[in-house]
Amino acid sequence: MPELPEVETMRRGVQAIVGSRIVDVRRPKCAKRPILVAPRIDSLCRRTCGCTITAVDRIGKRVVVRLDSGDALVFEPRMTGLVLLAAPPTPEHLRLQVKLAGGDIDELLFWDRRGLGSVRLVSPSEFAVRYGSGDIGPDALMVTADELRARLKHSRRAIKVALLDQKALAGIGNLYASEMLHVAGIHPAKPCDQLRPAQWRKLHAAMHEVLEMAIRYEGSTLGDGTYRNALNQQGSYQNHHRVYNRAGDVCPGCGKATIERIVQTQRSTFFCPRCQRAPQQRRRSPSS
DNA sequence: CCCCAGTCCTGCGGGC
């Protein structure tokens, strides 16, 4: 499932399209159910054809292709979407083809097995509304330790649940939330308002350590093999996971306890009960 | 405002 490291790997992998011109945009007919493409394909094609790609950015878990018209094509992979330059894993789940000219790359593809992803063409004003700082928090790799703490310290939510909130912080998903909390030695159920300043600093450092390492290994390709880089190659950070999907394994941190799985807001969380101590119960007023 | 449950979707693996 593409989170920040996977989407950043996609972004880097398609940089070669910068400078090329869009000459056609098509939806292959082979896709069973169409993903959301907005506006409708004919209108999208009309507005993008002839435009030159000026940059490829990332905002949270989305790939943003900037055009010289001022519009942006925003690719949102969600669970199984891929932004590709190479042949996709299967032909039947190819969702969008962007034909290019004027450079080395002939086409940019969006492939999505489950079809929860989307592609949107947005004007600058639409972009500000949809992806502005009110609706999406600072990038997890850009936020400072002080801002991280300031944005979450008053919340009573469990820290792991809060890390998934894209309005608070952009880019972290279920996998990397567990990983960075293990590195930081913080229990996933710890309420944000119980973390001490030193723990926020540890979490901030762990966030950088985990996300930067995962980018270096081009993301995590899990058991279903879905996630691929722009050239349809697997990532390898899954070989370095400390806790995710490792319930029952010996903790790589302490070498003694075994990794446990719990469910928080209907999602799996993995942690070491020895390295990540359970939070203290919230006290009622002391009885004297 | 804050927070959570329910929803979409497909493929896979377990149980029988």
Next chain:
DNA sequence: TGCCCGCAGGACTGGG
């Protein structure tokens, strides 16, 4: 062997 059910978790919606 085939069928069915549960599970995986991105972002969004509705409601307490």
